[in-house]
Amino acid sequence: MSPQERKSEKLIAIFQALIDLMRIKEVNSISITELTRKAGVSRTYYYKNFTTFDDIISEFEMLSIIRYLRCLPSHGQLKFSTLMEHYFQLSLNNIVSQVTLLRAGKEQVLIRSFVTTYQYLLQNNLLIASSKNSRIDDKYWADFIAGAVINTSLSWLQAGTRETPKYMGQKLATFLELT
Structure with missing residues (x-):
């Protein structure tokens, strides 16, 4: 898998995890740890690529x-x-x-x-x-x-x-x- 495909795969995973969490709770009550754990990505990945949801x-x-x-x-x-x-x-x-x-x-x-x-x-x-x-x-x-x-x-x-x-x-x- 190319680096670009891996990057897209991680993005899709974290987005889907965010949507799944948003379906059951308020967005302001979702933690970075909870999101990254659900997405199967590291907190480092989140902080390196995003500032906000x-x-x-x-x-x-x-x-x-x-x-x-x-x-x-x-x-x-x-x-x-x-x-x-x-x-x-x-x-x-x-x-x-x-x-x-x-x-x-x-x-x-x-x-x-x-x-x-x-x-x-x-x-x-x-x-x-x-x-x-x-x-x-x-x-x-x-x-x-x-x-x-x-x-x-x-x-x-x-x-x-x-x-x-x-x-x-x-x-x-x-x-x-x-x-």
């Missing part, structure tokens, strides 16, 4: 998003609805952790991760710009999109995911006039 969540979300980006269609630019369809599928695949993070008040960590990804896609010209929407150049647009997407995604998850990820992707594209 939010750092674990952020790192895991970025790993998930990198994997997500690799699953996107690789032919040219993406429509916003396609991007959203894949995002909603990712959310559905991670429903337990997403809802746990919401209940723990950690949606801002999800929003920051989404902003980073969205800005990357825009900067690398991987999204098709809508002729109807010139707002994408506004410095607050990524924050607005992230809040809208994350809040809609979390509401959808809590409501039981009755609609398909494709339907939700199209709905968001319509809401945001990015069709």
